[in-house]
Amino acid sequence: MKMxxxxxxxxICFTQNVFAQEISVESEKDLKAYLETFxxxxxxxxxxxxxxxxxxxxxxxxxxxxxxxxxxxxxxxxSGFEYGVTNKVGAYGIFSYxxxxxxxxxxLGDTLEDSVNSKSFKVGGKSVLVLEDKDVPEIVVxxxxxxxxxxxxxxxxxxxxFNAIKxxxxxxxxxxIGMTRLLDSQxxxxxxxxxxxxxxxxxxxxxxxxxxxxxLDGNVLSSKDxxxxxxxxxxxxxxxxxxxxxxxxxxxxxxxxSFSLSWSRRF
Numbered sequence: 001m002k003m004x005x006x007x008x009x010x011x012i013c014f015t016q017n018v019f020a021q022e023i024s025v026e027s028e029k030d031l032k033a034y035l036e037t038f039x040x041x042x043x044x045x046x047x048x049x050x051x052x053x054x055x056x057x058x059x060x061x062x063x064x065x066x067x068x069x070x071x072x073x074x075x076x077x078x079s080g081f082e083y084g085v086t087n088k089v090g091a092y093g094i095f096s097y098x099x100x101x102x103x104x105x106x107x108l109g110d111t112l113e114d115s116v117n118s119k120s121f122k123v124g125g126k127s128v129l130v131l132e133d134k135d136v137p138e139i140v141v142x143x144x145x146x147x148x149x150x151x152x153x154x155x156x157x158x159x160x161x162f163n164a165i166k167x168x169x170x171x172x173x174x175x176x177i178g179m180t181r182l183l184d185s186q187x188x189x190x191x192x193x194x195x196x197x198x199x200x201x202x203x204x205x206x207x208x209x210x211x212x213x214x215x216l217d218g219n220v221l222s223s224k225d226x227x228x229x230x231x232x233x234x235x236x237x238x239x240x241x242x243x244x245x246x247x248x249x250x251x252x253x254x255x256x257x258s259f260s261l262s263w264s265r266r267f
Contacts, residue, residue: 050081053080053094053264054077054264056261058260059255059257060073061249076096080093089126089128094123096119096122120146120147121147122145123146132165139162141161142161159181170198174195176191177192189213190214193209208229208231213226227251228255239265242263245260
């Protein structure tokens with residue numbers, strides 16, 4: 001199944017540039033306006049500006065062996081608030097909640113069902129290190145601390161990430177590299193996320209990115225990498241941004257597929 005959906009999404013990635021070219025850009029001014037909006041959404045707000053964000057996601061993960069079949073589903077919700085302290089510094093807080101349902105059936109016909117709720121609260125800050133220039137991307141550092149509760153387990157998490165953004169009208173190239181440290185379980189992950197977006201006009205864009213988490217636990221196995229490919233449609237309506245997305249897991253440790261819908265409003 002993963003191979004099938006990989007082919008489907010990769011074909012979307014291949015054709016989205018052609019699709020973008022077929023839709024006429026209303027004007028160069030409109031496109032530049034969208035590029036600026038996209039960059040602000042991915043980097044920082046202006047001084048005194050704020051943004052409210054909410055999202056919903058549904059995740060599916062299945063596995064089948066000669067001994068057991070598993071079918072796991074997850075429903076999640078996230079709400080966040082971000083504030084521009086200055087033109088180069090911002091702060092944010094994010095609350096998320098999810099419910100995961102697990103179902104497994106052995107080759108003997110025995111079944112097991114379980115449900116676990118998880119929630120997390122994250123606070124963090126962003127700062128522009130380098131402003132975008134002709135040959136230089138904009139670089140933003142993002143540091144956050146979060147508390148994760150999963151069933152009866154609690155985890156403190158520290159994340160440090162560097163985001164890069166470079167616009168090549170009508171294309172924006174984005175990328176990030178970071179490190180996540182789980183303080184209680186003493187686990188560390190490297191995070192990579194390259195991506196690209198095509199601005200169709202001042203209100204619509206198509207985007208693709210890959211998120212790759214690599215565990216650094218002294219026994220690194222590539223099969224444990226979590227690699228997710230995401231296709232998204234970004235639509236801007238005044239101060240509101242709506243973004244449906246579909247994601248596909250590319251490794252056995254990744255969820256098979258997830259669907260999400262996010263909304264944000266700038267004040």
